[in-house]
Amino acid sequence: MAMFLTIDTADPRPIYQQIADGIKELIARGKLAEGASLPPVRQLAADLGINLNTIATAYRELQKDGLIVIKHGSGSVVASCTTTERSRDELLRPLRTALTELVLAGVSSSKILNMVARELSMVAKEGK
Amino acid sequence: MQINQFIVLFYIFFWVVRINGCFRRGRQPLIRGPEWFFNVPVQHGFYTGAGRKILHRYWMRMFIPFAVDIPVAIGIFLSGHLLLLNWLIAGLCVLIHVNHSYSVDLAERQAQPFAAPEAERPAASMALSLKPRRLRDYADRKVEWALALANIVAFAWLVRYYLAAPEHHDLRLVFGVPVFLLYLQIGMLFVKRVVVAWRTPVPQAQAAEHMEAREETRKFYLRLCDWNRAVAAAGILFWPIEMSASPASLSRLLSAWFVAWMVIAVAVTLWVEIRRKQLVNVALRALPVKLPDFLHQSEMARWPVCYQPSAPMLMLKGAHGYSLNLANALAPIGAAYMAGLVALFALLRIGH
Numbered sequence: 001m002a003m004f005l006t007i008d009t010a011d012p013r014p015i016y017q018q019i020a021d022g023i024k025e026l027i028a029r030g031k032l033a034e035g036a037s038l039p040p041v042r043q044l045a046a047d048l049g050i051n052l053n054t055i056a057t058a059y060r061e062l063q064k065d066g067l068i069v070i071k072h073g074s075g076s077v078v079a080s081c082t083t084t085e086r087s088r089d090e091l092l093r094p095l096r097t098a099l100t101e102l103v104l105a106g107v108s109s110s111k112i113l114n115m116v117a118r119e120l121s122m123v124a125k126e127g128k
Numbered sequence: 129m130q131i132n133q134f135i136v137l138f139y140i141f142f143w144v145v146r147i148n149g150c151f152r153r154g155r156q157p158l159i160r161g162p163e164w165f166f167n168v169p170v171q172h173g174f175y176t177g178a179g180r181k182i183l184h185r186y187w188m189r190m191f192i193p194f195a196v197d198i199p200v201a202i203g204i205f206l207s208g209h210l211l212l213l214n215w216l217i218a219g220l221c222v223l224i225h226v227n228h229s230y231s232v233d234l235a236e237r238q239a240q241p242f243a244a245p246e247a248e249r250p251a252a253s254m255a256l257s258l259k260p261r262r263l264r265d266y267a268d269r270k271v272e273w274a275l276a277l278a279n280i281v282a283f284a285w286l287v288r289y290y291l292a293a294p295e296h297h298d299l300r301l302v303f304g305v306p307v308f309l310l311y312l313q314i315g316m317l318f319v320k321r322v323v324v325a326w327r328t329p330v331p332q333a334q335a336a337e338h339m340e341a342r343e344e345t346r347k348f349y350l351r352l353c354d355w356n357r358a359v360a361a362a363g364i365l366f367w368p369i370e371m372s373a374s375p376a377s378l379s380r381l382l383s384a385w386f387v388a389w390m391v392i393a394v395a396v397t398l399w400v401e402i403r404r405k406q407l408v409n410v411a412l413r414a415l416p417v418k419l420p421d422f423l424h425q426s427e428m429a430r431w432p433v434c435y436q437p438s439a440p441m442l443m444l445k446g447a448h449g450y451s452l453n454l455a456n457a458l459a460p461i462g463a464a465y466m467a468g469l470v471a472l473f474a475l476l477r478i479g480h
Contacts (some may be wrong), residue, residue: 002339004255006332009420026258039258046440046456047327048256050422053438 003031007048015050019058027067027078028123038068038076132210134386139201139213141390145397146193146224152404153190153228157183157235159408166236167416169244178242186235193224233449250420253332257339263324266350271358278361279313282306285368304476306367309360311472315465316353316360322458323349329419337414344410348403355396421445429453 005022007015026032038044041059045052059076062068070076102112157166164170165179175183197220204212283306290302323346330338366385373381423439429446436444437455444451452459 002335003258004332004335005258006253006255007329007420008253008332009250010252015422032258037260042440042457043325046442048329048422049419049425049439049441051438052440054422 005048007050016054016057016061019044019048019050019055020061023058023062024065024067025123032078034078034080036078038078040075131382131386134383134390135210135213138386138390138393139217141393142217142220148401149224150190154187156232157186160412163244165239165242166232168236168239169247170239170242171244174239174242179239182235182238185238186231189227189231189234192227193220196220196223230449237449247418250418251331251333254329254419255332255335256327256329261324263321266320266324266347268354271354275313275357275361278365279310282364282368286371289368289371300476302371306364308472308476309363309367311469313357313360315469316357318461318465320350320353323353331417331419333417334414341407341411341414344407348407351403352400359392 003026005019005026007018007022011018013021023032023038032038038059039047041055042052044050045055048055059068059070063070063076067079068076069079099112102115107115158164160167162175163172165174165182170179197216200216201213204210204216286302286306290297290299326346330342370378370381370385423444425439425444426447428434428436428439429444429451430448431446432449432451433454434444434451435454439453440456441453442456442458444453454460
């Protein structure tokens with residue numbers, strides 16, 4: 001599978017969020033392994049044709065989540081999984097929000113479980 | 129054969145190749161079919177209406193290099209300084225490509241008001257490959273070693289030749305041309321680095337087709353850079369042979385060199401034409417799509433040169449053509465290289 005970062009103009013998320021989520025997904029799938037270099041902010045902004053600050057915001061978010069380490073002068077690298085210092089509660093919060101949305105939309109529990117399993121198989125590292 | 133005769137022969141060959149190139153460029157607007165004008169999907173009846181005039185203007189602009197070439201060439205032939213034909217050919221190569229790029233861009237902009245309505249809508253989703261690309265992934269180790277060895281051997285030979293009798297040899301004459309050719313090789317390596325690093329998003333709908341077309345084009349240009357490096361390295365290698373040759377054997381040596389040049393030029397030209405056709409077939413599978421402009425580049429790039437640090441692309445697409453963004457790190461490096469080339473010319477006084 002190719003290492004694509006996608007931006008969708010129809011997506012309600014802001015562009016920086018789409019970029020951050022896209023990189024998160026690549027890390028989760030193992031496409032960006034621990035220690036892998038990310039393109040410098042300036043280069044990624046030039047490649048995507050996007051404002052420099054948008055990419056910088058996306059990288060800062062990834063850094064805040066402990067997924068990348070920004071080294072001034074030598075670029076950004078994917079952090080080790082053990083460096084993620086977020087609590088279990090913090091990690092579960094977005095899942096709970098998404099599940100609440102689905103329950104409120106009237107989706108049955110079994111369907112939700114199927115959806116979660118399918119999404120997980122797409123997101124989790126290949127071969128695992 | 130005399131050197132001048134070889135140069136005239138090479139100039140005639142250049143003309144023959146250009147005629148083929150003219151036909152190829154002339155067919156380019158219609159290569160995707162009558163519903164297209166280059167990469168612009170046009171409304172029905174475009175070629176019988178406004179499109180006819182736009183197409184004719186594009187064709188006429190293809191003759192600009194000929195309008196420059198013919199009077200200059202006549203002047204050179206009348207003056208008898210046939211060596212200047214080499215510089216004319218080099219200048220025309222640049223002019224032809226710049227003129228073509230400008231003409232395509234201008235013609236596409238002129239055709240935009242007649243574009244099919246769906247072409248106005250940019251693709252909703254675009255993708256950028258983050259797959260790392262390194263220069264060494266596109267380098268052939270054997271070729272790199274051969275080029276490096278050719279340069280080292282030639283310079284070692286020249287140093288030995290010069291040091292054998294420094295008082296009898298002109299430093300500039302001995303090292304001028306090889307240094308110039310080495311500088312050209314460094315420039316080609318810089319171009320290769322830019323070509324490898326260059327990335328732009330592709331429409332997600334046909335990402336695989338676009339990526340394939342770009343990869344094939346990238347390999348083609350990288351191969352052309354390697355051809356140019358090989359020619360420059362061969363020139364460096366030939367220089368000490370020429371310097372050490374006796375006056376009696378020099379004429380035969382030069383003849384052999386020019387014949388080899390002609391054979392290689394014909395072979396490379398054939399290879400380029402065949403590869404171009406293959407590239408067109410690959411490119412036709414990927415439909416051109418307008419991508420969203422997040423930066424409103426048309427407002428940022430009003431002049432041929434701009435400085436936009438917040439939008440660090442090398443080229444910004446403005447309403448009246450492309451604009452070189454000096455905020456991109458490659459722009460000052462390229463400018464420094466060109467300044468170095470001019471300084472080297474002045475230092476070596478090549479052509480005097």
